[in-house]
Amino acid sequence: xxxxxxxxxxxxxxxxxxxxxxxxxxxxxxxxxxxxxxxxxxxxxxxxxxxxxxxxxxxxxxxxxxxxxxxxxxxxxxxxxxxxxxxxxxxxxxxxxxxxxxxxxxxxxxxxxxxxxxxxxxxxxxxxxxxxxxxxxxxxxx
Numbered sequence: 001x002x003x004x005x006x007x008x009x010x011x012x013x014x015x016x017x018x019x020x021x022x023x024x025x026x027x028x029x030x031x032x033x034x035x036x037x038x039x040x041x042x043x044x045x046x047x048x049x050x051x052x053x054x055x056x057x058x059x060x061x062x063x064x065x066x067x068x069x070x071x072x073x074x075x076x077x078x079x080x081x082x083x084x085x086x087x088x089x090x091x092x093x094x095x096x097x098x099x100x101x102x103x104x105x106x107x108x109x110x111x112x113x114x115x116x117x118x119x120x121x122x123x124x125x126x127x128x129x130x131x132x133x134x135x136x137x138x139x140x141x142x
Contacts, residue, residue, distance in 0.1 A: 006058035008036040012043050045091040054099035064110040
Protein backbone atom coordinates (compact mmCIF):
# COMPACT_ATOMS: atom_id res chain seq x y z
CA UNK A 1 0.00 0.00 0.00
CA UNK A 2 1.36 3.40 -1.00
CA UNK A 3 1.01 6.30 1.41
CA UNK A 4 1.09 9.94 0.56
CA UNK A 5 3.37 11.19 3.34
CA UNK A 6 4.75 14.70 2.80
CA UNK A 7 8.42 14.83 1.82
CA UNK A 8 10.32 17.05 4.26
CA UNK A 9 13.69 18.41 3.12
CA UNK A 10 16.27 18.63 5.91
CA UNK A 11 19.40 20.78 5.56
CA UNK A 12 22.55 18.78 6.35
CA UNK A 13 25.04 19.19 9.16
CA UNK A 14 28.74 19.23 8.27
CA UNK A 15 31.48 17.47 10.20
CA UNK A 16 34.63 19.26 9.02
CA UNK A 17 36.91 16.88 10.95
CA UNK A 18 35.60 13.92 8.98
CA UNK A 19 34.70 15.84 5.82
CA UNK A 20 31.22 14.36 5.91
CA UNK A 21 27.57 15.30 6.01
CA UNK A 22 25.46 13.93 8.86
CA UNK A 23 22.14 14.29 10.61
CA UNK A 24 20.82 14.10 14.16
CA UNK A 25 18.47 11.11 14.35
CA UNK A 26 16.03 13.12 16.47
CA UNK A 27 15.18 15.41 13.53
CA UNK A 28 14.44 12.46 11.26
CA UNK A 29 12.51 10.53 13.91
CA UNK A 30 10.35 13.54 14.82
CA UNK A 31 9.40 14.11 11.19
CA UNK A 32 8.48 10.44 10.76
CA UNK A 33 6.44 10.41 13.99
CA UNK A 34 4.55 13.47 12.73
CA UNK A 35 3.69 11.66 9.48
CA UNK A 36 6.35 12.99 7.12
CA UNK A 37 9.22 11.40 5.22
CA UNK A 38 12.51 13.19 5.94
CA UNK A 39 15.16 13.54 3.22
CA UNK A 40 18.57 15.10 3.90
CA UNK A 41 19.57 17.55 1.17
CA UNK A 42 23.02 17.73 -0.42
CA UNK A 43 25.30 20.55 0.75
CA UNK A 44 25.45 22.62 -2.43
CA UNK A 45 25.19 26.17 -3.69
CA UNK A 46 24.01 25.00 -7.13
CA UNK A 47 20.98 27.20 -7.80
CA UNK A 48 19.38 24.72 -10.21
CA UNK A 49 19.52 21.86 -7.69
CA UNK A 50 18.19 24.04 -4.87
CA UNK A 51 15.41 25.46 -7.07
CA UNK A 52 14.36 21.91 -7.93
CA UNK A 53 14.34 20.99 -4.23
CA UNK A 54 12.23 24.06 -3.42
CA UNK A 55 9.68 23.00 -6.00
CA UNK A 56 9.53 19.28 -5.24
CA UNK A 57 9.61 19.02 -1.44
CA UNK A 58 6.51 19.69 0.64
CA UNK A 59 8.20 21.45 3.59
CA UNK A 60 11.68 22.37 4.85
CA UNK A 61 13.61 21.99 8.08
CA UNK A 62 16.59 24.33 8.37
CA UNK A 63 18.51 22.42 11.05
CA UNK A 64 20.40 23.86 13.99
CA UNK A 65 24.16 23.90 14.11
CA UNK A 66 26.74 26.60 13.47
CA UNK A 67 25.66 30.21 13.81
CA UNK A 68 24.54 32.03 10.71
CA UNK A 69 27.44 34.26 9.68
CA UNK A 70 27.02 38.04 9.49
CA UNK A 71 27.73 37.68 5.78
CA UNK A 72 28.53 34.58 3.79
CA UNK A 73 32.02 33.36 4.66
CA UNK A 74 32.93 36.48 6.64
CA UNK A 75 34.30 34.65 9.67
CA UNK A 76 35.78 31.65 7.91
CA UNK A 77 39.37 30.66 8.48
CA UNK A 78 42.06 30.67 5.80
CA UNK A 79 40.85 27.23 4.73
CA UNK A 80 37.36 28.62 4.17
CA UNK A 81 36.02 26.77 7.20
CA UNK A 82 35.37 27.70 10.80
CA UNK A 83 34.49 25.69 13.88
CA UNK A 84 31.81 28.26 14.78
CA UNK A 85 30.42 29.17 11.35
CA UNK A 86 29.69 27.13 8.26
CA UNK A 87 30.05 29.32 5.16
CA UNK A 88 28.99 26.43 2.91
CA UNK A 89 25.70 26.05 4.78
CA UNK A 90 25.21 29.82 4.85
CA UNK A 91 25.58 29.94 1.05
CA UNK A 92 23.26 26.98 0.55
CA UNK A 93 20.59 28.31 2.91
CA UNK A 94 20.77 31.84 1.50
CA UNK A 95 19.94 30.40 -1.95
CA UNK A 96 17.44 27.80 -0.78
CA UNK A 97 15.39 30.02 1.54
CA UNK A 98 14.14 32.55 -1.06
CA UNK A 99 13.38 29.71 -3.47
CA UNK A 100 11.30 27.92 -0.82
CA UNK A 101 9.53 31.14 0.14
CA UNK A 102 8.67 31.81 -3.51
CA UNK A 103 6.79 28.49 -3.52
CA UNK A 104 5.16 29.43 -0.18
CA UNK A 105 6.26 26.16 1.41
CA UNK A 106 6.25 25.61 5.21
CA UNK A 107 9.65 26.29 6.83
CA UNK A 108 10.96 25.55 10.31
CA UNK A 109 14.26 27.08 11.43
CA UNK A 110 16.00 25.46 14.43
CA UNK A 111 18.49 27.03 16.86
CA UNK A 112 19.48 30.27 15.20
CA UNK A 113 18.01 29.48 11.79
CA UNK A 114 14.88 31.38 12.79
CA UNK A 115 17.02 34.50 12.23
CA UNK A 116 17.74 33.32 8.69
CA UNK A 117 14.06 32.57 8.07
CA UNK A 118 12.99 35.84 9.67
CA UNK A 119 15.44 37.86 7.59
CA UNK A 120 14.03 36.35 4.41
CA UNK A 121 10.41 37.21 5.18
CA UNK A 122 8.53 40.44 4.72
CA UNK A 123 5.97 39.24 7.30
CA UNK A 124 6.42 40.06 11.00
CA UNK A 125 7.18 37.08 13.25
CA UNK A 126 3.65 37.19 14.70
CA UNK A 127 2.26 36.41 11.23
CA UNK A 128 4.86 33.74 10.31
CA UNK A 129 4.12 31.49 13.30
CA UNK A 130 2.40 31.63 16.66
CA UNK A 131 4.58 29.30 18.74
CA UNK A 132 7.73 27.27 17.93
CA UNK A 133 5.89 23.97 18.55
CA UNK A 134 2.97 24.95 16.35
CA UNK A 135 5.30 25.90 13.50
CA UNK A 136 7.08 22.52 13.81
CA UNK A 137 3.82 20.61 13.57
CA UNK A 138 2.63 22.74 10.67
CA UNK A 139 5.96 22.22 8.92
CA UNK A 140 6.04 18.45 9.07
CA UNK A 141 2.33 17.79 8.57
CA UNK A 142 1.66 20.12 5.65
